[in-house]
Amino acid sequence: MQIAIPLYDRFTALDAVGPYEVLARLPGAELTFVGFEKGPVRTDNGRLALHVDALLEDLPEPEVIVVPGGWGTRALLDNERMLGWIRHAHEHSQWTTSVCTGSLLLGAAGVLEGLDATSHWLELDALAEFGAKPTGRRVVEQGKVITAAGVSSGIDMALALAAKIAGQEFAETVQLLIEYDPEPPFHSGSPAKADPRLVESIRAFAAAKIG
């Protein structure tokens, strides 16, 4: 089973690596990081580069695509090379998925029209620009399209997807292998649970950054 994860300048690493860590373990998985050119691509903070191993065009019709998010999505909302790849891949895929603001790229490619979808909580409203119905749920499944919320939610999404592809027992095995028994030390993981002051301060920071 071909699984493609597109990388691009200023993506968020955990958006991509969470699902990778689950889906690469699927029986027969051929998981490939694809992009505009082969070689290292830097994350949003510049401190890490992941390697693109194949061009987008090398894998035009993978069975599964996982589009990660990051500050770099904004620069790609009119990039036809990326959006055309997503559009064509989606026509042939078994599963079309995103993590965080990767859903904005699905939206810009026309994949989310009329669908419930999610994204990083900071960018939920932006989904409506693409005809999607934003929901605050962590993992949103609509037929073969699955969108996940911010960054770390890709792990939950990928485990649910692994169960659909290879059965619940397999997904449980992967969960045990990656010892995913979360114990967050604080209760601040969503805007509904976090201190409202923190939510507002992040909103102000992001608004300034997005400009």
Place this chain on the structure above:
Amino acid sequence: MQIAIPLYDRFTALDAVGPYEVLARLPGAELTFVGFEKGPVRTDNGRLALHVDALLEDLPEPEVIVVPGGWGTRALLDNERMLGWIRHAHEHSQWTTSVCTGSLLLGAAGVLEGLDATSHWLELDALAEFGAKPTGRRVVEQGKVITAAGVSSGIDMALALAAKIAGQEFAETVQLLIEYDPEPPFHSGSPAKADPRLVESIRAFAAAKIG
């Protein structure tokens, strides 16, 4: 604050990228992926390469080290270049940490002598070979040494560490930014919670692989 994450052939990506995603956001963080040579280093399954940006010797005394695990740790248990780097870094560090079987490297470097420590559940017993006292807890703090359990536990560890370095409010902000409000679809994340059949089947597989 210098933060170094050593990479090596056949590491586990999420072990490194979970803590990276939290710690790179620390105020003034200079987080660097270090290794034996600069350039791409492949993960345990070969499907992903992360980029080493500096040699181990380029960062001899970082304030924080985070040693990830993976199948590749076994090959390094007598590698004096890695163990010597860990040993020297630990003498000068503010925090010496590991995720998953990264604790075996801390152990082989002599860092865990007499300390409570943890590792991936499959390799817990191996810690005793290095004079450590294995515990099944997810995050184990002993002075400036913090070990975390398997793979995904590095996220929990890094959030706890971020609070120690920059305060709880900062750690809560990061948790909100990475939307870490886990909703695992199954209850299989630890050997105590998973179906015992799965635990045994993984043990048998790992025993065959480690030989």
